[in-house]
Each structure stands twice: as C-alpha cells, then as structure tokens.
Amino acid sequence: MKVGINFFPTVGPEDKPAHRYYDECLELAVLAEQLGFAHIKTVEHYFHPYGGYSPDPVTFLTAVAARTDTIRVATGAAIPAFTHPVKLAGKLAMLDNISHGRLDVGFGRAFLPDEFAAFNISMDTSRDRFNEGVEACRALWTEEKVVWDGQFTQFGPVTLLPRPFQQPHPPILVAAAFTPESCESAGTKGYGLLLVPSISRRERVQEMLALYRDARAAAGHEGPGTVQMSYNCYLDEDGDAARHWAAVHAGHYNQRLQDAVSGWASTTSSDYKGYERLVEQVKKADFATSLQENKVLAGTPEEVLAQVRTIRDWYGEITVSLQVNSGNTPVEAAAETMRLFAGRVMPHLAG
Amino acid sequence: MKVGINFFPTVGPEDKPAHRYYDECLELAVLAEQLGFAHIKTVEHYFHPYGGYSPDPVTFLTAVAARTDTIRVATGAAIPAFTHPVKLAGKLAMLDNISHGRLDVGFGRAFLPDEFAAFNISMDTSRDRFNEGVEACRALWTEEKVVWDGQFTQFGPVTLLPRPFQQPHPPILVAAAFTPESCESAGTKGYGLLLVPSISRRERVQEMLALYRDARAAAGHEGPGTVQMSYNCYLDEDGDAARHWAAVHAGHYNQRLQDAVSGWASTTSSDYKGYERLVEQVKKADFATSLQENKVLAGTPEEVLAQVRTIRDWYGEITVSLQVNSGNTPVEAAAETMRLFAGRVMPHLAG
Numbered sequence: 001m002k003v004g005i006n007f008f009p010t011v012g013p014e015d016k017p018a019h020r021y022y023d024e025c026l027e028l029a030v031l032a033e034q035l036g037f038a039h040i041k042t043v044e045h046y047f048h049p050y051g052g053y054s055p056d057p058v059t060f061l062t063a064v065a066a067r068t069d070t071i072r073v074a075t076g077a078a079i080p081a082f083t084h085p086v087k088l089a090g091k092l093a094m095l096d097n098i099s100h101g102r103l104d105v106g107f108g109r110a111f112l113p114d115e116f117a118a119f120n121i122s123m124d125t126s127r128d129r130f131n132e133g134v135e136a137c138r139a140l141w142t143e144e145k146v147v148w149d150g151q152f153t154q155f156g157p158v159t160l161l162p163r164p165f166q167q168p169h170p171p172i173l174v175a176a177a178f179t180p181e182s183c184e185s186a187g188t189k190g191y192g193l194l195l196v197p198s199i200s201r202r203e204r205v206q207e208m209l210a211l212y213r214d215a216r217a218a219a220g221h222e223g224p225g226t227v228q229m230s231y232n233c234y235l236d237e238d239g240d241a242a243r244h245w246a247a248v249h250a251g252h253y254n255q256r257l258q259d260a261v262s263g264w265a266s267t268t269s270s271d272y273k274g275y276e277r278l279v280e281q282v283k284k285a286d287f288a289t290s291l292q293e294n295k296v297l298a299g300t301p302e303e304v305l306a307q308v309r310t311i312r313d314w315y316g317e318i319t320v321s322l323q324v325n326s327g328n329t330p331v332e333a334a335a336e337t338m339r340l341f342a343g344r345v346m347p348h349l350a351g
Numbered sequence: 352m353k354v355g356i357n358f359f360p361t362v363g364p365e366d367k368p369a370h371r372y373y374d375e376c377l378e379l380a381v382l383a384e385q386l387g388f389a390h391i392k393t394v395e396h397y398f399h400p401y402g403g404y405s406p407d408p409v410t411f412l413t414a415v416a417a418r419t420d421t422i423r424v425a426t427g428a429a430i431p432a433f434t435h436p437v438k439l440a441g442k443l444a445m446l447d448n449i450s451h452g453r454l455d456v457g458f459g460r461a462f463l464p465d466e467f468a469a470f471n472i473s474m475d476t477s478r479d480r481f482n483e484g485v486e487a488c489r490a491l492w493t494e495e496k497v498v499w500d501g502q503f504t505q506f507g508p509v510t511l512l513p514r515p516f517q518q519p520h521p522p523i524l525v526a527a528a529f530t531p532e533s534c535e536s537a538g539t540k541g542y543g544l545l546l547v548p549s550i551s552r553r554e555r556v557q558e559m560l561a562l563y564r565d566a567r568a569a570a571g572h573e574g575p576g577t578v579q580m581s582y583n584c585y586l587d588e589d590g591d592a593a594r595h596w597a598a599v600h601a602g603h604y605n606q607r608l609q610d611a612v613s614g615w616a617s618t619t620s621s622d623y624k625g626y627e628r629l630v631e632q633v634k635k636a637d638f639a640t641s642l643q644e645n646k647v648l649a650g651t652p653e654e655v656l657a658q659v660r661t662i663r664d665w666y667g668e669i670t671v672s673l674q675v676n677s678g679n680t681p682v683e684a685a686a687e688t689m690r691l692f693a694g695r696v697m698p699h700l701a702g
Contacts, residue, residue, distance in 0.1 A: 012512065013512075013514055017448075018444075018445075018512070018513030018514065019448040019449070019451055019452075019516050022448055022449045026417070026449075046441065046509070046511075047509050047510060047512060049512070052512030052513075053513050054445075055437070055442060055512065056409075056438065056441055056445055058407075058410055058442075059409055059413050059445045059446060059449070060445065060449070062410050062411075062414050062417070063414070063416065063417035063449050064417075066377070066413070066414035066415075066417035066418050067417050082435070082438060083435075084433070084434075084470060086397060086406070086469050086470065087406065087407065087434060090406030090407055091406060091407035091409075091410045093369075094369075094373070094404075094405075094406065094410045097369040097370040097373055098370070098373050098410070098411070098414050100370055101370075114509070118506040118507075118509050119435060119437065119506070120504070120505060120506065153471070154471060155469040155471065156469070158397070158398050158465070158469050159398060160397075160398070160406075161364075161369070161397070161398060161399075161403035161404055161406065162364075162369030162372075162403075162404050162406075163364055163369065165370050
C-alpha cells in the first residue's frame with residue numbers, strides 16, 4: 001500500500017499568512033521524502049480559506065519538485081474548466097520535466113458554485129468541459145500538429161512544447177465524488193481514480209470501486225489501476241490527545257468547508273445531482289462517527305494501523321493520501337504525525 | 352546599475368531535451384545568486400523553439416525561488432490575454448509568497464500570430480485585453496470583495512487568496528516594443544518598463560525612455576522608475592572567440608525568431624502597426640552591425656565593460672538582463688560569461 005501526503009489548505013490570512021503556510025508545507029514535503037512517503041499532492045481552489053491558498057497547484061508542486069529528488073508530485077485535482085488546455089498542458093509538461101518525470105496529473109470538475117461564477121462558466125457545462133479538457137491535454141502531450149475542434153476550445157495545428165518527460169504522457173487520474181459514470185469512464189480510459197471516502201458510505205465507495213475496476217478490466221487495461229483516497233490524519237503516542245486535536249482541527253476544517261459550500265444552498269445544476277444537499281450534509285458531520293467509520297485516521301500508531309488495515313480490507317490495494325495539516329494543525333504536530341506513521345504504521349503495510 | 356539574467360529559451364527537442372534545459376537554467380540561477388546578479392527573468396511563449404520551452408514563466412520561476420534565497424524572480428513577460436486574471440493574479444501571488452516577496456511582474460501583450468490563433472483571440476483586441484488584464488490583477492491584489500465588470504472578464508465580489516507578500520502588490524513592469532503610447536501609459540501609472548533594445552535604433556529607444564520618464568514625473572511618481580533591457584551576452588578571455596561564438600549562437604537565435612514570426616508574413620492588425628515588416632527586419636539582422644550598435648554584448652570583459660558604459664551613457668541608470676544562454680550556448684560557456692561579468696564588469700558599474 002502506497003502512502004502519500006495531501007496538502008489541502010484550510011487556512012486564510014486570519015489563521016496563518018500564506019508565505020508561512022507554503023514554508024511549512026515545503027518543510028513537510030522534504031520530510032515526507034526522507035520518511036519514504038510516495039507523493040505530495042495539492043488541490044485547486046479559490047477565494048475561500050477552504051483551499052484558497054492553492055489557486056494553482058502546479059505552482060506549489062514545482063517548488064516541491066525543486067526541493068526534492070524522488071518523491072512524486074500530484075495535482076489533486078487540477079481543473080481543466082478554469083484553464084485553457086494549451087496553458088494547462090504546457091505548465092504540467094514543464095513540471096513533468098522539472099521533476100524529471102515525477103508528476104501524476106489528477107484532473108477534477110470542481111464543485112463550488114462561487115468558482116464557476118468567477119470564471120463565468122455554467123456549472124451545467126462542467127462534465128463536458130472536463131471531458132474535453134482532459135482529452136485536449138492528452139492530445140497535446142501525445143501528438144504533434146494537434147488540430148482540436150472542441151465545443152469549448154478550437155486550435156491547431158500546434159505542437160506543444162515542452163514535450164512531457166514521461167512517455168506517452170504523465171499518469172492521469174480523475175476525481176469522482178458521487179457519480180458512478182465518472183468511475184466507469186475512468187476505468188474504461190485506463191486512468192487512475194481519486195475518491196473522497198469521507199463524503200460517502202463505505203458501501204457506496206465499494207460500489208464505485210467495483211464499477212471502476214470492472215470497466216478497467218473490460219477495456220483490457222493491465223493491473224488494478226491507481227486509486228487514491230485522502231484522509232485527515234492525526235497521530236500521537238497518547239491516543240486520547242490525538243483524537244482531541246484531530247477533532248479540534250476537523251472542526252476548523254469543517255467550518256471552512258461549510259463556508260465554501262454555502263453557494264450550494266441556492267444552486268442546482270444538472271451536472272451536479274444531489275450537491276444541493278451538500279450544505280446540510282456538511283453541517284451534520286460528526287467527528288466521533290467519522291472516526292468510527294474510518295473516514296478520519298486518529299489515535300496511536302497502533303490504533304491507526306488497525307484503521308488502515310480495515311480500509312485495505314474494504315477497498316483493496318489503494319493509495320492513501322494523508323492530510324496531516326488539516327484545519328490549522330501546527331507544523332510540529334503534522335511532522336510528528338508523519339514520523340509516527342512512517343516509523344510505526346508504514347512498515348506493517350508492505351506487500 | 353543592476354544586472355540580472357534573462358532565460359529566453361531558443362531550443363527545441365532536436366537541440367536539447369526540456370528537462371536538461373531547465374536543469375541548466377536552475378544551475379545558472381543558483382550561480383547567479385552566488386555571483387550577485389539581481390534577478391532571474393523568463394518569458395511566456397508557445398509551440399515554437401523561440402520561447403516555447405516557457406509556456407508558463409511562473410512555473411519555472413517558482414523552481415528558481417525554491418532553490419534560492421535572495422535573488423529576485425521576474426516574468427518578462429507574463430501575458431494577461433492568455434490567462435484569466437483570477438488565475439494569473441492567484442499564481443503570481445503564490446510565487447510572491449513562496450519567494451518571500453522577491454517577485455517582479457512584467458506583463459506583455461504578446462506578438463506572435465500563432466499564439467493568438469491558438470487561444471482564439473483576435474490580435475486587434477490585444478491592447479484592450481492587456482490593459483484590462485493588468486488592472487484586474489492589480490485590483491485582485493490590492494482590494495477585497497472585488498467586483499470586476501470588464502469587456503473580457505466579469506466577476507465578483509471575490510477576495511483573492513493568497514494575498515500578495517509585497518504590499519500593496521508586487522512591482523509591475525510593462526513590456527513595450529515599438530509603441531510610444533505604451534511607454535507613456537507605463538510612466539503615468541507608475542509601472543516599470545521592459546524594453547527590447549535589439550529591435551530599435553538607439554534614438555528610438557531614447558525617445559521611448561524620455562516619454563516614459565516625463566510621463567512618470569508628470570504623474571508625480573517618485574524616482575526614475577525601473578527600466579529593464581535584455582541583451583544577448585557572451586564573454587571570453589579571448590575576445591575573438593567570444594565574438595565567434597556569440598555570432599554562432601545569435602545565428603541560431605535569429606533562425607528561431609524567423610520561424611516564430613513567419614505568421615506575420617500573412618497578418619496585419621490594427622493593434623500591431625508595423626509588425627508586418629517584422630519578417631523582413633529579422634531576416635536582415637546582422638551580427639557585426641548589432642555588435643557595433645551595442646545591441647549584443649560580446650568580447651573580453653574589458654570590451655563588454657566599454658559597451659555597457661556606452662549603454663549607460665545612452666539610456667541612464669537602467670537595469671540590464673543578460674541572455675547568457677541564447678541560441679544553444681553550452682551551460683559551461685554561459686556560466687563562464689556570468690563569472691567573467693560578475694568578476695570583471697559588475698564591480699566597475701557600481702554607483
């Protein structure tokens with residue numbers, strides 16, 4: 001089982017100035033490489049303390065790539081709807097080269113109404129924009145003299161520079177929240193999958209995984225495919241202390257999420273069925289239940305190992321991304337979580 | 352007189368793979384900081400070996416920022432027409448924070464027909480898009496709850512995250528090639544100026560500088576303003592060898608430029624008066640004449656010092672950006688140019 005780190009900023013200027021947040025994350029990224037974690041991932045969001053310190057994941061990940069040698073860097077996720085494919089494919093190819101082929105490209109549709117409004121894009125075009133954007137990037141990476149005649153962008157013949165370091169292109173993963181079709185489509189196309197286990201029941205996640213794996217096998221792609229899931233994570237030698245602080249930072253995180261999804265109270269979209277219930281769902285979130293359902297990892301290393309083993313029993317050989325500085329966790333506590341996980345959990349997950 | 356380094360890639364995959372080009376530039380950037388150069392700058396271009404290895408200057412400059420501590424990083428220039436202001440202002444603010452306030456933002460209009468065609472943008476809207484894009488970024492950096500109702504983008508109220516490290520915003524410079532109004536406008540607004548001395552007669556550059564400085568003074572801005580000019584530069588203890596190799600690499604550079612501007616043979620635009628003559632002008636370029644007119648710096652350190660002193664006599668206290676790896680200069684030769692300049696030219700330019 002591979003384990004990486006996901007930086008999902010949920011702080012704003014009133015919590016922590018941005019330069020300190022980036023400094024801390026870069027320090028943790030260097031530590032992650034030393035400790036043997038598999039990847040550093042970050043999100044794309046705007047305006048709100050929920051993700052807003054990362055309007056361009058490629059920018060932060062390039063700093064990580066420049067400071068490290070072996071750990072992979074992953075967008076989780078970059079949003080094709082908000083950037084022209086020539087620009088998006090170009091900067092991702094730059095990062096792939098600067099990192100000497102350590103890039104995994106997670107693509108997402110985005111889901112916050114305020115973000116679509118700022119880019120003046122109808123949410124009802126989200127799925128079509130996503131599909132077109134991903135395929136346009138893939139064409140720009142793999143073909144020369146690309147002529148693209150899409151619904152949203154038209155260009156060519158053009159040959160993208162730089163060519164990607166990884167051939168034929170960096171691994172692609174697609175984010176799926178609730179939508180079965182997204183999982184099937186990812187499997188059919190041979191892409192990896194980014195899932196968010198914290199927002200769905202276990203059975204639902206299992207169904208989505210089965211759809212993905214069946215579609216992948218049916219399309220003749222080798223291996224089980226890469227499936228990444230992110231978990232808030234807080235470890236301490238004292239299990240009660242771990243759960244206490246995990247709950248505090250989860251509360252902070254949840255408050256940020258509530259602020260960010262408030263736009264859903266007055267939004268419906270054919271491309272986002274069920275999302276209008278998001279505000280209520282987020283409000284109902286309860287730490288004790290999340291812990292019990294293994295949607296958050298918190299406790300002693302031994303307790304968290306048991307949780308991760310259960311998750312592996314449920315979902316198989318997935319890749320886990322630990323969110324070690326969720327909420328407004330002090331950097332020392334995040335580093336301690338990583339050290340404890342690397343020293344006392346990871347060794348038991350091999351093979 | 353401040354002296355920095357400008358990386359203007361003019362190589363493609365047939366010359367040098369992209370990861371090696373970035374590796375070399377990062378190595379030179381670290382050396383530049385050690386040697387006391389003032390900044391690292393890079394361009395935004397697409398598709399052609401002329402600049403195409405830099406479709407996103409922020410990406411490369413973030414790697415520089417992560418590897419260095421004191422040297423400034425500068426876009427020269429980022430193109431507002433090709434990126435939504437929310438995205439552009441956001442990633443520039445990220446870089447400003449990651450670099451702890453070492454960012455200078457040069458904005459440009461772009462001038463290659465193929466690039467406008469790829470983004471499906473009429474060149475005749477270039478000036479209006481540029482002005483709107485720069486002002487939208489400035490608003491997003493300096494104000495909260497920004498409501499923007501422009502000709503090309505509309506959004507708000509939104510508050511950009513992260514806030515810039517430098518307050519009220521990173522220094523802004525605007526690129527001007529031939530257009531007097533661009534110089535006047537930059538002076539009036541208190542922005543710096545990026546000029547390209549290699550494509551204009553000395554008297555023309557002096558006229559543009561006078562317009563800029565007069566407008567700046569008339570608008571009540573303090574100081575002379577920052578004016579940056581880029582020069583291909585090749586130094587060697589053996590002056591003839593320096594000129595020989597400078598000519599070879601200038602030839603390579605010029606060929607790349609010819610390929611890139613070929614679109615102008617069949618293009619005219621009201622926003623780019625005179626550019627349709629560019630193809631012919633570029634073809635006529637002659638190394639010996641350029642050297643004599645101090646449009647390229649080549650020779651022994653003493654010979655180049657004399658050139659730079661002449662340039663200072665002509666233009667006053669400008670900032671110079673040396674293009675030390677133009678054409679396909681080997682990295683060792685570029686490093687030697689930098690060492691000779693720092694050791695034997697720079698000390699005589701103080702004060």
